Amino acid sequence: DTAVSQTPKYLVTQMxxxxxxxxxxxxxxxxxxxxxxxxxxxxxIMFSYNNKELIxxxxxxxxxxxxxxxxxxxxxxxxxxxxxxxAVYFCASSPRLAGGNTQYFGPGTRLTVL
Amino acid sequence: GDSVTQMEGPVTLSEEAFLxxxxxxxxxxxxxxxxxxxxxxxxxxxxxxxxKADDKGSNKGFEATYRKETTSFHLEKxxxxxxxxAVYFCALSPAGGTxxxxxxxxxxxxxxxxx
Numbered sequence: 001d002t003a004v005s006q007t008p009k010y011l012v013t014q015m016x017x018x019x020x021x022x023x024x025x026x027x028x029x030x031x032x033x034x035x036x037x038x039x040x041x042x043x044x045i046m047f048s049y050n051n052k053e054l055i056x057x058x059x060x061x062x063x064x065x066x067x068x069x070x071x072x073x074x075x076x077x078x079x080x081x082x083x084x085x086x087a088v089y090f091c092a093s094s095p096r097l098a099g100g101n102t103q104y105f106g107p108g109t110r111l112t113v114l
Numbered sequence: 115g116d117s118v119t120q121m122e123g124p125v126t127l128s129e130e131a132f133l134x135x136x137x138x139x140x141x142x143x144x145x146x147x148x149x150x151x152x153x154x155x156x157x158x159x160x161x162x163x164x165x166k167a168d169d170k171g172s173n174k175g176f177e178a179t180y181r182k183e184t185t186s187f188h189l190e191k192x193x194x195x196x197x198x199x200a201v202y203f204c205a206l207s208p209a210g211g212t213x214x215x216x217x218x219x220x221x222x223x224x225x226x227x228x229x
Contacts, residue, residue: 004157031215033217035217040221041152041201041221041222041224042219042221042222043158043203043217043219043222044219045216045217045218048215048216050215055215056215056216058216090157090158092158094215097215098215099145099146099165099207099208099209099210099215100146100163100165100207101207101215102148102160102163103160103217104159104160105150105157105158105159106157107156107157108156108157
């Protein structure tokens with residue numbers, strides 16, 4: 001009964017490939033996010049969607065394209081993977097777009113680009 | 115822009131020791147403040163939060179008080195356990211504006227508790 005789930009958990013791929021990470025939440029939340037955690041554990045927001053509408057896009061290279069087919073899903077597609085894309089990517093959701101809302105995180109996807 | 119600064123880690127303590135992890139922030143208005151914890155190999159989970167000045171968040175023996183005058187939200191626990199070993203993140207969410215709902219994180223503090 002996982003609240004926020006991500007697939008795959010691990011992703012190892014070659015430079016230049018295209019890959020996708022999927023995220024689903026069963027909490028009935030309106031807002032979903034993608035965060036990137038680098039090797040030093042630093043976390044930075046990439047995108048947020050509210051009711052399938054893009055709200056935040058934090059100067060992420062346009063090789064990264066989020067897609068929200070419905071409120072429960074927010075997928076991340078990455079084109080032409082680079083070494084610097086290696087990181088752990090976390091999906092999160094919150095009830096709505098509001099400052100005090102708790103965000104619920106998925107288990108993360110560890111992406112390794114060789 | 116908004117920013118969060120946490121004390122440098124890693125922090126190593128013996129079981130039952132007192133824990134303080136300092137957190138200060140820079141933001142306009144009255145952001146909401148959070149502590150998230152990341153156990154090894156897992157995603158982040160909310161530990162506690164405070165949404166207005168002088169509020170105290172508490173959970174599992176951890177406490178933090180929202181101090182507007184010092185722009186701080188320090189995390190404390192009176193007696194740590196081995197199971198508290200994790201990475202702790204201080205974070206803020208702005209009160210409004212175009213970044214509404216966005217979490218800005220501190221750099222994380224690795225805590226290791228020895229028996």
